[in-house]
Amino acid sequence: MxxxxxxxxxxxxxxxxxxxxxxxxxxxxxxxxxxxxxxxxxxxxxxxxxxxxxxxxxxxxxxxxxxxxxxxxxxxxxxxxxxxxxxxxxxxxxxxxxxxxxxxxxxxxxxxxxxxxxxxxxxxxxxxxxxxxxxxxxxxxxxQNNLSVYLPGSYEIKQDRKKFVSFIPVFSDVSGVTLEGFKYPLNHHYVPVGSSLCISNELIQETGHFSFEKGILMMIRSKD
CATH class of the missing domain: 3.40.50.10240 (Thiamin pyrophosphokinase, catalytic domain)
Incomplete structure (x- = not known):
């Protein structure tokens, strides 16, 4: 430990x-x-x-x-x-x-x-x-779901049985969102609260990365 x-x-x-x-x-x-x-x-x-x-x-x-x-x-x-x-x-x-x-x-x-x-x-x-x-x-x-919370930074994510990956801004807009290894990639994107832009994405590589510069992101990994 x-x-x-x-x-x-x-x-x-x-x-x-x-x-x-x-x-x-x-x-x-x-x-x-x-x-x-x-x-x-x-x-x-x-x-x-x-x-x-x-x-x-x-x-x-x-x-x-x-x-x-x-x-x-x-x-x-x-x-x-x-x-x-x-x-x-x-x-x-x-x-x-x-x-x-x-x-x-x-x-x-x-x-x-x-x-x-x-x-x-x-x-x-x-x-x-x-x-x-x-x-x-x-x-x-x-x-059916795993929900976790992230502060600004860079993170690694691996494929698993919960194939859908959604990112939801919490409390305030999120800026500088970059998604690599995803079906729908982003590059330093601005994501306002209430946006559906980052819902139901999928990893297309065994390992992907996501990062952002400001705000709080809730990541939800789901399966049907």
């Missing part, structure tokens, strides 16, 4: 929210990896059904029964239960805890599907945290 400047181990943290389970990849594939697991509300039960052990359960747990809560109390070492009337969402509280734990990578599962307000809030929240913590990789994953 990576080591931080203060000598603390950098952690890979997976956060599982209470989104529709059919959209959540098989979490048990990560069983033998050194990952810290956080369950958000009903996401705690999703983790346990995958044969994994949550390191933390966080949320108001207003959507579970008393019997389910008692099981969580028995099986999860660390609990943070909040009143439903609060300023932060359960997901935001989970990410804040992950940052306290010196995360290098934060991956969110169960944050898509179902309610659009939850999905939009989660996606924009990742962009907000990326602004403040540029060295942390933030990603939201379901069976």
């Amino acid at each position: 990576m080591t931080g400047s203060a000598g603390q181990l950098k952690k890979t943290i997976h956060i599982v929210a209470g989104g529709p389970e059919p959209l959540i990849p098989d979490l048990s594939e990560n069983k033998n990896e050194n990952i810290v697991w956080i369950g958000v509300d009903r996401g705690v039960q999703t983790i346990m059904r995958a044969g994994l052990y949550p390191d933390l359960a966080v949320g108001d747990f207003d959507s579970i029964s008393q019997e389910e809560w008692e099981k969580i109390e028995r099986e999860v070492a660390s609990l943070r239960r909040f009143k439903p009337e609060k300023d932060e969402t359960d997901m935001e509280l989970a990410i804040m805890w992950a940052l306290e734990m010196n995360a290098s990578t934060v991956k969110v599962f169960g944050g898509t599907g179902g309610r659009l307000d939850h999905f939009m809030a989660n996606a924009l929240m990742l962009a907000k945290f990326k602004q403040v913590h540029p060295d942390i990789h933030f990603e939201m994953i379901d069976v």
Whole structure:
């Protein structure tokens, strides 16, 4: 694992929210990896059904029964239960805890599907945290999509089963966008917020590159 400047181990943290389970990849594939697991509300039960052990359960747990809560109390070492009337969402509280734990990578599962307000809030929240913590990789994953956030710079991307690649400006327009190795290349292009210019592109080489000079880009890799 990576080591931080203060000598603390950098952690890979997976956060599982209470989104529709059919959209959540098989979490048990990560069983033998050194990952810290956080369950958000009903996401705690999703983790346990995958044969994994949550390191933390966080949320108001207003959507579970008393019997389910008692099981969580028995099986999860660390609990943070909040009143439903609060300023932060359960997901935001989970990410804040992950940052306290010196995360290098934060991956969110169960944050898509179902309610659009939850999905939009989660996606924009990742962009907000990326602004403040540029060295942390933030990603939201379901069976059909991978969503990640990037600050200005140059990046490499490889082909995988999610063949469609979309780039979406977040919060403000993005300038200097260059795409190499793509079906629809760009060279130092200006992409305003709300533009569909960079939607549903595809890699035509095994490895491609993208770069930009100003703004925040959300990259979504998808499959039909």
